[in-house]
Amino acid sequence: MKDTNWIEISQEALMHNIKRFRSIVGSDVLLSCCVKANAYGHGLVQAAKIILAGGADWLDVNSLYEAQTLREAGVDAPIYVMGYMPLSELEKAVDLDLRLVVYNRETIERLEAIGKPIKVHLKLETGNNRQGVREEDLGDFVDLFASTKFVQLEGVATHFANIEDTLDHSFAMKQLEKFERMASKFDVKLRHCANSAAIMLFPKTHFDMVRLGISAYGMWPSNETRVAVQKESGANIELKPVLTWKTIIAQVKDVPSGEHIGYGCTSKVSRDSRIAILPVGYYDGYDRGLSNQSYVLIRGQRAPLRGRVCMNIIMVDVTDIPDAQVEDEVVLLGSQGDERISAEHLGELIGTINYEVTTRINERIPRIVV
Structure with missing residues (x-):
């Protein structure tokens, strides 16, 4: 059946972008790539397989549905679930060998009660005020993880609030300072906070793992990020739209x-x-x-x-x-x-961002790798 509209995904462009970011972070830092929201509209399974072939180590998703789709497609790489997982779905997550972000006691206690090993990452609240544990509450979680047998705290993470839409990165640096202070309370294998903008702008944010988002797909997080990269690092980073x-x-x-x-x-x-x-x-x-x-x-x-x-x-x-x-x-x-x-051009016309332009393309439209 011939479709009347379709999406073409450039394998060459996506591979180029992944390899470029691998060269930025080096071989000692895990490269985890976001494929949530249907890989920012690019096709979850198709993009994930190319991203892994290009040298990424982990994949980041938002939901159990996305993670399960990847496992059913034969993807065996580590999958980090960044969104909230309902308590009733946690055992499925354990059986799929997923890494989960956690930030409340209820999730950790339910995981422990399941009685099967699982690795989790504690989200630290450093200024974005979305998901995360506030600094004054850290002691409770230090004690909680000390008492768990099956739930292993593998990592700690945070997310920048104002690093890509500005040329003034002072707030991001305050978040980074707070993250390092909070992370020091835990003995973990992985610390991570860097998104696309941070990866390109600030090597000191790379820590043990980075979470590459929109720039994997050849789009800049913002024009401010593009300007800042040229101004502050002088790096020649070519991103190829996918x-x-x-x-x-x-x-x-x-x-x-x-x-x-x-x-x-x-x-x-x-x-x-x-x-x-x-x-x-x-x-x-x-x-x-x-x-x-x-x-x-x-x-x-x-x-x-x-x-x-x-x-x-x-x-x-x-x-x-x-x-x-x-x-x-x-x-x-x-x-x-x-x-x-460009997605940026269409976004400007409707008063939004490139992220929204591509992620809102209907999932039913076929994605074809070319």
Whole structure:
């Protein structure tokens, strides 16, 4: 069955990015890569296997569902679950040989009651105020882990609150100082806190393991991170975007000057126009906020959106692409010829970040490794 829109994943680009980050952290630091949220929209299993082949050591997921999917796909590498695991699901996690983040007594006590060995990582609250144990409560957890037989504290972790969206890293450095102080209370094998931005900016954050996120997929965490890397480290880090989102033309029609396009009559053509109908919409993850302001690529040229993004359809102007015809390949995100549409560009148009642009692409759309 032929799909009307699909995602192409560049194996070469993904391997390049993983190897580049391996060269940054060296061989003595574990490289753990985030494949949560369907590998940031890139395809969980497909991306995970390429990432491991490229030299990563561990994989990071958010949920039991993701971890179980990877195990069923034959992935036997260590998997670190960063999200909350319901107490009723903990035994499944143990049986799948997962590493779990923990930050409350209830989880640890239930794991111990299961009576099977499991390795966990304690999340330390250093300033992000999401998951994590506050410094004043550490003593309770020191005592708790001293009493466990089956639950092994393998690592301690934290997460930066303000390291990628700023050129002022003073808050991150305060977090780092606090993390080192809190981590010293535990005798653990692994300390980790570095995300993509920290990996590139601050080698002192690498510790025993890093957690590579969005930059594995060839995207910068922010423009501020790109500027800071160039300014502070002078490193030449080339990131290759991995994802291309494509569809096809379903119809080409002539629309006389003065007629409207789409719901709400929000677009009116000012000349006799050729409009191409594309079978993709906001159900697929193509944001409705892109209505009347984005463009797609057809035969290497830009075709601007006309009218509102519909649930399953968008309309684009191909008046200046006279050879455009039914079932021509269309790029929604990625490169075609000399033109490129980036996740950052689409994010700017709708007031969000590149992370959201790719992770919201519907999981039902096939991911094809090329």
